Amino acid sequence: MTRFTETTDSRGTKEVHALQPGSQSGAFTESPTPLSELLKAAPTPASPSLLSINPDWDHQKPTSVSTITASKMERAFILLMATVVLSVTPEVKAVLTNANNTQFNITRTGCGVTKLCVETPADCDPAGNGTCLFGSVNASTPMPPNGVEMSFQLSGNSSGYIALGLTKNQTEGTTILLICAKINETFEFRINSRNNSDGTLSTMDREVTEIRGTVDGEMIQCEFDVPGLNASSTRNAADTSYVVLLGSGSVNGSTLGPFNVRFASDLLNLADPSSNLSPPASSGNKCGLHSHVLAFLVSILTMSALRTV
Template sequence: MAPAVKATAHLSFANNTQVSITRAGCGSTKVCVETPTDCDPAGNDTCLFGSAVAAAPVAPNGAEVTVQLRGNSTGYIALGLTADQTQGNTMLFICAQNSSDGGKFFFRTMKRNNTDKMLSATETPVKEIRGLVNGSLIQCEFVVPNVNASTTRNTQDTSFKVLLGSGPVTGSMIGAFAVALTSGVLNLADPSGNGTNTTVAPTTAGAGSVLHSYALLLLLGVVALSFTHRA
């Protein structure tokens, strides 16, 4: 396992931003994944919960995806999107607290190699980020524009496997990502077509952490997953 590396920058937000995450709309207006199965994020302290809603994709930019994430960690929780769990990459969206800074909420994105499970620095546009930390409970909401599972810009695909997991944070150092759940293939633009619970058995934990800087805005294009951005 690679050692944790101190990040030089991250997006930081107010600790008391209003965030309310429930199961309302699961299977009808939003795709939901959770562990334990069917747990209630509004009242279950052990519930690791994520949801996603994708607007209709527009070529060549892809779809805009609204994400909610809720879980317990003294470090971070994360939601990942991948087109293929065994190869290519997973795009990770990390909601975290900095224990050395009073538990202040911060957010960042990383890329996980699906072959060796290592994390690496990446940058993808994310907007409307809101986060709340209350003890070990972390809740966050954010919007990811221009999401496309296809490597071909003229082909729009909103079908992904969704990963949920967590990991440690020491100061601004991100530790290994431990996968708690990996879903089957879910179409983020068609919640009703996926059913209310389509998740499969958890996978083993991933490893690695990276130096992550928000100095650049990069176009992420990978073999199994691409997030395209057009100015």
């Protein structure tokens, strides 16, 4: 243990000297070097003190430990909140569910009666041998404001993908693009949003269920259900009126190329299977025309008979 002693020289200057332990127990000898010189020569501590955090220490008043601690806590809180915000930001991702039963058959059976059908070329049969891009939709009972569940069928030939689109305006806004693709020789379903102005495809957050699909060479066929469809932005009613698009596109690896529209309908009520059928000619007009012709022929025969008599 070191002790200290204070001395005064002949000029009245006071100096503090350290007393070092001597060889005998309890004995101390006075160090010839003043304490002020010993402190100057002392090495700088390896770890800085809390007060050395301030880079402008030489030009500012010392900051209290409590102030520095509060500043650290504030920075830690900001960092924590930023981490929480990043961790809870939802990823835009569709919820896709495959059907347990993978067997299905796509035909024209029920077109105009139980399901609305669109196709190109006109009246082509997806069950036939010719090229046919075919789509159909069967809508459930509207349930506002939850929209309508619709069951779709899609069939066509492509080395990449085929798709059915639903939109209110083909040149404005966006299109819900329901895609059945051939990727690495296997079937894959996707749902995208298409920008109708520039054709850009982006991921869409929507649920699709009961997905079934097959790939046979370039023949792609699929079935799927989409719940909660509503063409109305206000959702105060179940609006089932859409322009239906049929088309195809390329696939590069797993990246989809642009959607090429091959068919575009008028605005159709998808809940009405017959909404795209031409109304039949009025049978009353035909009957009226036949009666006029018959009366004319009778009059000619009567005049001929009178002249003969």
